[in-house]
Amino acid sequence: MSRLTLAVLGALGNTQVKYVRPVRFGAAQGLVAEVYRQIERDFGVLAPPMTLHSPAPAVLAGAWSMLRETMLVPGHVDRVVKEAMATAVSVANTCPFCVTVHGSTYGGMTGNSVETIDDPAVTWARASVHADTAASAGIPFTAAQAPEYLGLVTMMQYLNRMANVFLGEVPLPPGTPRLALGGVMGVLVGLIKSAAGTEPAPGRSLALLPEASLPAELGWAAAAPTVAGAMAKAAAAVEEAGSRAAPAQVRDLVRAELAGWRGEPKGISRAWVDHLVAALPTARRPAARLALLVAFASYQVDKRVVADFRRTDPSDATLVELAAWSAMAAARRIGEWAAPSDSAEPGYFEP
Template identity: 45%
Template sequence: MLAPPVALHAVAPPALAAAWAMLREALLAPGAVERDVREVVAAGVSQVNRCPYCIEVHGSALAGLLGGADARAVLVGGLAELRDARLRRVADWAVHGGPPPFPAEHAPELVGVFVVFHYLNRMVNVFLPESPLPPVPTPVAAALRRGAARLLGGLARTVVVPGEAPGLLPPAPLPADLSWAAGRPHVSAAFARAAAAVQAAGERSVPTAVRQLLAAQLPRLDTPPPALGEPTWFDAAVAALPVPDRAAGRLTLRIAFASYRVTDDDVARVRAAGYDDRALVELAAWSSLAAARHLGARALPGPATR
């Protein structure tokens, strides 16, 4: 299914291929980790990024895979209420971090899902509505969620062949910050090639000063942001940019640090600065993946355990 979170990249074909390759090889292709565990990571990361669209989709997929009380808990946003202790531990890691509750050989798939959803959540928060479901009364919405769980759970059981997506992009070396992917060739190829494609897109569409600014600020992702308002450093960081780059800088920082706070005005300012559809998507893709890669590189702070 070429779902909207992937299709929104269509105006920028290399970014489209990158998004699809990462998603397909980390989440959809079979491997050492069961699909329900991977869907828990997707849903947990989506909660962290306040992405209601992805919470709806991947919570429904997880509910469709699980059934029973755990399915009902997921549909009302209750990952912490999962009865399956294995899934609950993975959900807690995806949301709160800490030592990974899985063996090292599972890292390529689980950190891969972690990274691709930190990426996709940001893109979805910028470009898509809050829900894939139509606005309907609460009783109807509950029925729609049950139907979505059946549909998406069935789709999640579809078996695909690992390693077919990376061929959409040219070969590239695996960067050091993606070394967690090295144990699974189809995952490492997808992320290495995607990283190269998105980096090229950023060099094409994101001003050098803005790329340098975000690179310098990324370590701030390691500490929780303020609950309300812009962080204290934000406006000063944007003001330090050359005037022509400030609109792009503001949007880039917001995507990386709080994509749920991106406004129509943020996007309109970038368009007024001369960005067409492709350049806008490439800027968002570069910002999103820069943040996701940084977070992924810090997702394994201690030894993996079963």
């Protein structure tokens, strides 16, 4: 392994993250330290999509629990299929960081490119990002598999948005030569594959957060207790964080827009955001602008949007909490329409 690759790997978990300062592994305490230990053990590497959450410990725990219990824990769906689905969702969401990581992991596990895969699960995952195509797509899973399929898609919808805001296009620290990417991804995929071989035990992340009820729109998870627990606890932690970070007017505006949204793009400019926030008091507009962009066009969040918000509250925790609340609100909406509406009917899930 080259010295450049070693240096990049050592810096990846912290220096990759924009706008906030993640907690270093050696400085982590309490809940953050426990989550970090689980991540290194079960995922193989302290990944930036997780460390970016560390200024908000409960949100970090919720994000990790969703990832672990839907993606990493062995269940009714093969890990390779999940990596292919994660790549498809990330492509649809224009999340280059996640496309690189999950596409490379799929390739490392199979020796194939995810672009060549012809699998109903991938077709369905891609279709799930829009309510109309989700309704017309075939259901490639059984009732037993449904919580993992829907949990994986919902979790990736959340993580794609957070990665688009806080991470760069590829898993490299700023200023690192692009030529290092191949070596870094080779090592990262090797670590992820090694961790996957240990088959993490179901439910170990659930002790990180207090008990919580499963929201109605996440009811599709109920058949799998560990997935249901992860989704319920993450939703509760993020909702509590959002109540601190985002004024009620902002949350109400985002919810109102999500209620009528079916996955259609909002446009290549940000004029739609300016129109929506114009009715709010001036002091509320930066938070509303950021929250709306995270939910509907996370790839459009830039330094100016973040700087405007931080003038009202400069803390890292508040920035992570507001972004997480908005990302989770959108993910819950998408998971809701992706779930078969008549899933309780006998035979509905027959492939």
